[in-house]
Amino acid sequence: MKTLGLIGGISAESTTVYYQLLNRGVRERLGGLHSCPLILWSVDFAPVATLQAAEDWDATGGLLAEAARRLEAAGAEAILICANTMHINAPQVGEAVKIPLIHIADATAATLKARGVARPLLLATRFTMEKAFYRDRLVELGLSPRVPEAGDRERLHAIIYDELCQGVIRSESRDEVVAIIARGQAAGADGIIFGCTEIGLLLDPANMPLPTVDSAVAHVQAAVDFALD
Template identity: 70%
Template sequence: MKTLGLLGGMSAESTTVYYQVLNRLVRERLGGLHSADLILRSVDFAPIADLQAKDDWDATGTILADAARRLETAGAQAILICANTMHLNYDQVAAAVSAPVIHIADATARALEALGVRRPLLLATRFTMEKAFYRDRLAAQGIEATIPAKTDRDRLHAIIFEELVVGDIRAASKAETLAIYAKARAEGCDGVIFGCTEIGLLVSPDDFDTPAVDTAIAHCEAAVDFALG
């Protein structure tokens, strides 16, 4: 089994999901008392969130590249950035290490393709929905992600940053998220991307009448394929 390096803390709530899912998947595949071989570098999210708000992605890239180098030095044979938005810094992180950096959008695209989804709704932070880095990566693999209207994008962003990243799960916010999906469904979306690793804390694939991919789980599945491959 190869050692996976987790670049987490963005947020700590979803990094906990990564730890649980990776260990569950390894146990399911190997049986017995097996668990994942992991190294975790959990950063302080507050300064990174401040830099995000200032659109200073060079600075966030410097922080994540340094964290990735520390993981590799500690023995990580592949690295996961445990957040969708921070894949905006994927190139800086990948350039900083020789170990492969498993891209969350690639794992998501494969999962969507397996489900026959081509035009999913992307539910995510404002950065992931509005900037090109994520949707372009999906488009290169035949996935045309759609995004909500601006007022809905702003509301989703607030739900994520004001509630989910601090473990505040509200039924009203779930209802709002499902209403956003209903609009996209009426306009022809054929699936859903939980494009923030916290979205799966609020809604479940069972809440939708089209296929839904939780990116955190798809990312973990891709990582375990690598670790056990």
């Protein structure tokens, strides 16, 4: 079994989900007392979020690349960035190490296509919804992603940073996101991406009106496949 290196803390709330799901996935595949060999580098999210707000992606890329190098030196055999937004720095992270980077968008796209989705509604941070790094990768993989309207994007971004990343779950916010999804469905979306690793803390994919892929879950499944290959 291969050892996985996790760049976590972005946010800590969703990193705990990664830890649980990775170990559960290995146990379900191998049985008994098996769990997943993991090395975690958990960053302090506050300075990272400040750099995000300042659009200083070179600085965030340097932080994540250094984390990846340390994970590789510690024995990791693949890297996972435990966040969608920080895959904006996937090129820097990939170039910093000799081991593979398991990309969250690749895992998400493969799961969507297996479910017959072509036009997924991308629910994520404003950075992930508006910048090209994530949407273009989905397009390259054969999808036609949609994003909410500008006001909905701002509200969703606020829910993620002001609530979910801080462990706050509000039923009112759940209702707001459900309404955003309804508007996306009316505009032609045929599936949903939980494109922020915290959204699964607020909503259950099983309760959505369209086929839904939680990117964190898809990422974990791809990582377990790698670890057990």
